[in-house]
Amino acid sequence: MNARAEILPTVARMPIARAEHISIESAPEEAPPSVRRARGKIRATYALKSTLRGCETELALLDDHFLSVRSVRPDGLPKKYDVDLRFANAKPVRVREISWTWLIVTIGLVVLAAGAILSALSATATPWDRPGFIAALITLLVSVGTFLLFLRRTTESLQFRSVHGNATLVSVTGGIGSARGGKLFFVELIKDINAAKAARPHEKPQFLRDEMREHHRLRELGVLTEAEYEASKMRILSAHS
Template sequence: MRVTDPSTSSAGNRRINTVLSQQSRSMGQLRRIEIYNDKFVKVIDQDLFGRQSYHLNLSMLEPWPVRHRRIAWRWLLGMICFALTTLAFGYYLWLHQDPATLNRLLPFIIAFILLTCGFLILFIYHSPNVTEFRSRYGSCPLLRLLYNKPDPESFRHFVAELRTRILAASQAVTFDKKEMLAIELKELDRLADEGVLTRDAYHRARQRIMNMHF
């Protein structure tokens, strides 16, 4: 049950079942999710930090998605602090209206404005509103869909089909639980090596799987 891309094998071309294309302008993110050959999914994710592509076997996913909405308070507080500092400098200049003071403080004001914009971008990027499909045993987020993108109807239809195909792929598996644990652990190793999973997420999932195994 190793996750491979059938389009690269001698078995024939990849047959795409359904495609969902998503875009988030605020995050500078483009995402394309393809369900293909009935039991695989390919994710192509492009954002401000580069492009990433990976494959998953649907049978290793939990069919019940989880909506994840997080507020990145650290970046939000940083943005507020720099914005308030910028306003304080601006108010000071408005009170004094001295060209010499303006020349002295202008570089600091520009720096704080840039820092405010930078923290705003990081706040948006680190505050995702997504629906996650997690691995069956390690409960590790493997597939993230931008919530209600490109529109609520298309999103709900795709999620429903994805759940149906995950259930069908899981029912076709003939391995016992111990073998499935070993297979999922091997797949998580691969995804961690490809940079899909962070090391913290990988180690947490690995620990859950090892606890179940023993």
């Protein structure tokens, strides 16, 4: 995924942005609607579980243009939360992480073992009597383990990010191509994102304030880290200009 530098507001304009941010987060009477709302009925569901990678994602489309998310990752606690689809970008991002290190190690071990086995076979009719042959077989077995590590650490994520903050609101993670089975669900999800914006239209300043509140709520729930929240906040504030 290509990285792109973002232009932040100039120093002269930052105090205005900070004041706007304070106003956004210090207005208890304007709490995000997702906190006060009653939970809607489930219209469609999707689940992806990868035992090898320790990843599990469950999604449920609710009839009030919210998405219920349950996410389990090996490096953190399970998370369960709802996302207001108004603030999601309708164009998902596909992110692949390939464990090149373990792939190279696996290929190297296989080549080394194959060379030793072929050498032993060409040298004698009883290659199993040669120490190098046994070592080659052990190396071949080790390569199976390194290949499993390669598969475990190679992932593909389908991410839905926020409109202006570019924060990851939903991430469906598994092996490469594993999310293809949910194509119909994701088509419905994209339609619902567009419908959510049409059902509750707002002027841009109000939308940005609501988006900031949604990010703040997700940070409080542990969905966004402090670093992710701060980065998304700066992007939203820069969008005010």
